[in-house]
Amino acid sequence: xxxxxxxxxxxxxxxxxxxxxxxxxxxxxxxxxxxxxxxxxxxxxxxxxxxxxxxxxxxxxxxxxxxxxxxxxxxxxxxxxxxxxxxxxxxxxxxxxxxxxxxxxxxxxxxxxxxxxxxxxxxxxxxxxxxxxxxxxxxxxxxxxxxxxxxxxxxxxxxxxxxxxxxxxxxxxxxxxxxxxxxxxxxxxxxxxxxxxxxxxxxxxxxxxxx
Amino acid sequence: xxxxxxxxxxxxxxxxxxxxxxxxxxxxxxxxxxxxxxxxxxxxxxxxxxxxxxxxxxxxxxxxxxxxxxxxxxxxxxxxxxxxxxxxxxxxxxxxxxxxxxxxxxxxxxxxxxxxxxxxxxxxxxxxxxxxxxxxxxxxxxxxxxxxxxxxxxxxxxxxxxxxxxxxxxxxxxxxxxxxxxxxxxxxxxxxxxxxxxxxxxxxxxxxxxx
DNA sequence: GTCTATAGTGCGATAGAC
DNA sequence: GTCTATCGCACTATAGAC
Numbered sequence: 001x002x003x004x005x006x007x008x009x010x011x012x013x014x015x016x017x018x019x020x021x022x023x024x025x026x027x028x029x030x031x032x033x034x035x036x037x038x039x040x041x042x043x044x045x046x047x048x049x050x051x052x053x054x055x056x057x058x059x060x061x062x063x064x065x066x067x068x069x070x071x072x073x074x075x076x077x078x079x080x081x082x083x084x085x086x087x088x089x090x091x092x093x094x095x096x097x098x099x100x101x102x103x104x105x106x107x108x109x110x111x112x113x114x115x116x117x118x119x120x121x122x123x124x125x126x127x128x129x130x131x132x133x134x135x136x137x138x139x140x141x142x143x144x145x146x147x148x149x150x151x152x153x154x155x156x157x158x159x160x161x162x163x164x165x166x167x168x169x170x171x172x173x174x175x176x177x178x179x180x181x182x183x184x185x186x187x188x189x190x191x192x193x194x195x196x197x198x199x200x201x202x203x204x205x206x207x208x209x210x211x
Numbered sequence: 212x213x214x215x216x217x218x219x220x221x222x223x224x225x226x227x228x229x230x231x232x233x234x235x236x237x238x239x240x241x242x243x244x245x246x247x248x249x250x251x252x253x254x255x256x257x258x259x260x261x262x263x264x265x266x267x268x269x270x271x272x273x274x275x276x277x278x279x280x281x282x283x284x285x286x287x288x289x290x291x292x293x294x295x296x297x298x299x300x301x302x303x304x305x306x307x308x309x310x311x312x313x314x315x316x317x318x319x320x321x322x323x324x325x326x327x328x329x330x331x332x333x334x335x336x337x338x339x340x341x342x343x344x345x346x347x348x349x350x351x352x353x354x355x356x357x358x359x360x361x362x363x364x365x366x367x368x369x370x371x372x373x374x375x376x377x378x379x380x381x382x383x384x385x386x387x388x389x390x391x392x393x394x395x396x397x398x399x400x401x402x403x404x405x406x407x408x409x410x411x412x413x414x415x416x417x418x419x420x421x422x
Numbered sequence: 423g424t425c426t427a428t429a430g431t432g433c434g435a436t437a438g439a440c
Numbered sequence: 441g442t443c444t445a446t447c448g449c450a451c452t453a454t455a456g457a458c
Contacts, residue, residue: 035423049350051347053263056450057452068452069425070424077453078452126346133344135258135341143396148396165405166409168397168398172391172393172398173388173392173409175391180344180384184386186379187379187383189376194376198384205417205419246441267433269433279433280435280442281442281443423458425456426456427455429452430454431452433449436445436446438444439445
């Protein structure tokens with residue numbers, strides 16, 4: 001057993017390893033079927049324990065009690081599974097943003113958003129944090145798909161009418177703080193209610209800090 | 212090429228995959244030799260791009276221009292390399308804490324600590340963030356080695372004389388916010404000076420928030 | 423829709439020449 | 441102290457029976 005799982009089998013293969021990632025076309029973010037959802041749920045569970053790169057298809061298959069071949073029936077590659085899992089977690093954030101946007105006022109929208117973000121972080125924990133902070137996933141989402149659009153909507157809800165570049169730091173910090181704090185061993189011992197309350201309170205402190 | 216690097220080779224091997232990690236004895240956190248330092252520097256670079264699990268020994272060897280066998284001369288396994296790299300980054304945080312602790316007053320110590328943390332985050336970026344947020348590394352450090360002691364010292368410098376459980380959330384949030392914000396694509400476009408200034412300012416906002 | 427069987431490749435790790 | 445060569449194994453992915 002090893003630090004990355006056991007005796008290791010972890011990296012890229014093929015002709016062009018390393019920094020380049022040929023993702024091909026965006027693997028259809030269309031809604032997963034029931035069987036695909038089972039794969040995604042199991043994959044997120046294993047990713048949370050082993051990291052994305054440290055997870056094999058066999059582990060995912062074992063987790064949900066099917067064979068590797070069954071995974072290939074639902075998805076054409078590990079890459080597609082990883083992407084589908086990441087997009088499924090990102091969709092949860094998107095749903096919270098959409099709910100906040102229907103609020104009557106900008107102030108209420110912000111409150112709904114903060115509560116929703118905190119709830120998501122506490123409820124999803126490592127399952128969301130691990131996949132969305134994976135360096136390869138971050139690199140992919142940084143310039144593909146709806147990620148940038150989602151972040152712009154989030155920015156508009158949390159920090160309305162502020163387009164100065166520095167306010168991007170405030171947004172990045174709030175996101176990192178909420179999603180990262182729950183992963184820290186220091187927060188592991190706390191009950192969820194205390195965690196929720198403190199996260200909401202301190203998120204307000206960052207967002208309300210004067211310029 | 213894949214989401215985790217290329218065509219994948221990523222996970223645990225052997226009889227007992229998954230949640231258990233037998234680390235054996237703590238792989239001597241003694242100071243690395245010059246050759247070992249070269250391995251660690253290269254490894255951190257590749258980890259930052261591919262994740263810990265997504266990095267093979269071949270990639271590390273290529274990064275520093277040696278063969279795989281040369282790595283095995285310096286370290287006995289991939290696990291030892293990963294641990295040494297993580298401990299080397301953690302040692303940088305330890306150094307900043309030690310510097311802060313020599314301050315004349317508690318207030319000055321906190322200022323030194325905040326500035327040092329922010330500097331570390333901006334300077335090290337993904338090289339520190341990726342390895343210290345890897346789920347397997349987090350799990351290992353959570354109950355081994357000097358990690359808990361380091362976190363207690365950090366807590367005492369940043370939030371003196373507050374031993375309530377909720378203040379752990381404040382600490383976890385500050386750590387996550389500072390180290391995580393620099394990894395976010397939103398912060399990627401900003402110049403380092405603006406980033407530093409905003410991070411210091413908002414860190415104060417969290418630490419100074421009334422109870 | 424799930425299976426077995428297998429192809430083909432790269433993995434971590436070791437042995438031993440230099 | 442770095443090399444070449446190699447072992448045995450787990451990996452992703454495919455083909456095709458049921």
